[in-house]
Amino acid sequence: MEKNIHAHLEKHPFLAETALLHMTVAARVKEVVKPLDWELTIAEAKTMQTPLLQQKKWQQPAVEAAALALPIVLETLGDIEYPSRLVEAVAAFRTWGHKADKDTREAFFVQLLQGGGNLPELNPALLGILGWQILEALVPAKLKEHEFWQAASWRKNSCPICGRHPVLAHLRKEKEGRARFLTCDGCHTEWPFARVGCAYCGNEDLTQMHILEPEGLPAMRIDVCDACKSYIKTYNEEGQEDVYLTDWATLHLDMLGEEAGFTKKGSILLENS
Numbered sequence: 001m002e003k004n005i006h007a008h009l010e011k012h013p014f015l016a017e018t019a020l021l022h023m024t025v026a027a028r029v030k031e032v033v034k035p036l037d038w039e040l041t042i043a044e045a046k047t048m049q050t051p052l053l054q055q056k057k058w059q060q061p062a063v064e065a066a067a068l069a070l071p072i073v074l075e076t077l078g079d080i081e082y083p084s085r086l087v088e089a090v091a092a093f094r095t096w097g098h099k100a101d102k103d104t105r106e107a108f109f110v111q112l113l114q115g116g117g118n119l120p121e122l123n124p125a126l127l128g129i130l131g132w133q134i135l136e137a138l139v140p141a142k143l144k145e146h147e148f149w150q151a152a153s154w155r156k157n158s159c160p161i162c163g164r165h166p167v168l169a170h171l172r173k174e175k176e177g178r179a180r181f182l183t184c185d186g187c188h189t190e191w192p193f194a195r196v197g198c199a200y201c202g203n204e205d206l207t208q209m210h211i212l213e214p215e216g217l218p219a220m221r222i223d224v225c226d227a228c229k230s231y232i233k234t235y236n237e238e239g240q241e242d243v244y245l246t247d248w249a250t251l252h253l254d255m256l257g258e259e260a261g262f263t264k265k266g267s268i269l270l271e272n273s
């Protein structure tokens, strides 16, 4: 993983600040937060209608664990060399983390899972990055794999774990041609979805779908939908999922989609960072 990302950053130095923040925070979070002991069988997953973290039974223990981890994670974030524009934001967040009681911290994670999670006077991008990285670290690796959700037949346009809409898609080579999977940028779960059509509005009229191809980057393309004016970044190779299925590492592709007049859906990253 590290090697791919570093080669990518050498080619795209403008991503360096974002990378520092995401990668350093992620490394600290992983030291502190271990995956929950979730036992979900494929048979159980097959009967699921609602994403796991949107069900009280799974949400409550996850939110409790996240709220416990938050102050410990914040404690470890003091010595990172942040971009100057973020120094105060990080300090404010750490102060909040020390003061907030358990209920307040739990309420923050519940709101985050409801698509909110903004706190007055705290930097929303930072809250989102840290909050979601903690939630992501709580999800067992097996439940993030596309094979699991393929077997469980989850084919909705929202993440089976947390319920977020995707920002990225992945075309994988399979025995009979290619299959499409969607990726969640909140918990980084990958799940199967219809090969053709818009992942947001369900439009299947191919005359209203087209592809933008970024110059010099054959591994990626942007699928756009004229019906709902959205786009989704699509990785069409294999081996560098860590780079090309990560929203922040592919932010330069968003410019292409936005310049062509399309809107990004399913992520908080672009508007806040």
Ligand SMILES: [Zn+2]
Residues within 6 Å of the ligand: 159, 160, 161, 162, 163, 164, 184, 185, 186, 187, 188, 189
């Ligand atoms: Zn998710």
Ligand SMILES: [Zn+2]
Residues within 6 Å of the ligand: 198, 199, 200, 201, 202, 203, 225, 226, 227, 228, 229, 230
């Ligand atoms: Zn659409």
